[in-house]
Amino acid sequence: xxxxxxxxxxxxxxxxxxxxxxxxxxxxxxxxxxxxxxxxxxxxxxxxxxxxxxxxxxxxxxxxxxxxxxxxxxxxxxxxxxxxxxxxxxxxxxxxxxx
Numbered sequence: 001x002x003x004x005x006x007x008x009x010x011x012x013x014x015x016x017x018x019x020x021x022x023x024x025x026x027x028x029x030x031x032x033x034x035x036x037x038x039x040x041x042x043x044x045x046x047x048x049x050x051x052x053x054x055x056x057x058x059x060x061x062x063x064x065x066x067x068x069x070x071x072x073x074x075x076x077x078x079x080x081x082x083x084x085x086x087x088x089x090x091x092x093x094x095x096x097x098x099x
Contacts, residue, residue: 015045026097045076058078
C-alpha cells in the first residue's frame with residue numbers, strides 16, 4: 001500500500017468527520033501496488049446511512065482530504081442503502097484494503 005500511516009489516519013479522520021465513525025473505508029486500485037508510482041487515491045466508503053445528496057457528500061469528503069493532505073486526485077466510491085450498487089463496488093469490496 002502506497003500511503004503512509006499518517007495519510008491513512010488523515011483519510012479516515014476526514015471521512016469520519018462527514019459520515020461518522022460507523023463507516024467502512026477501503027483503499028483500492030493502483031495505490032495497492034507497492035511497485036507502482038503515482039496514481040490517484042481510490043476510496044470505497046460504505047455506510048448504513050441514507051445519503052440524500054451523494055455528489056455533495058463526496059465533494060465534502062474530497063475537500064476535507066485535500067485540505068489535510070494537499071492537492072491529490074481522489075476518487076470516492078460511495079456505498080449506501082439508497083444508492084445503486086454497480087460492478088465496481090464488488091471489485092472494491094473484494095480487493096480493497098481497510099484503512
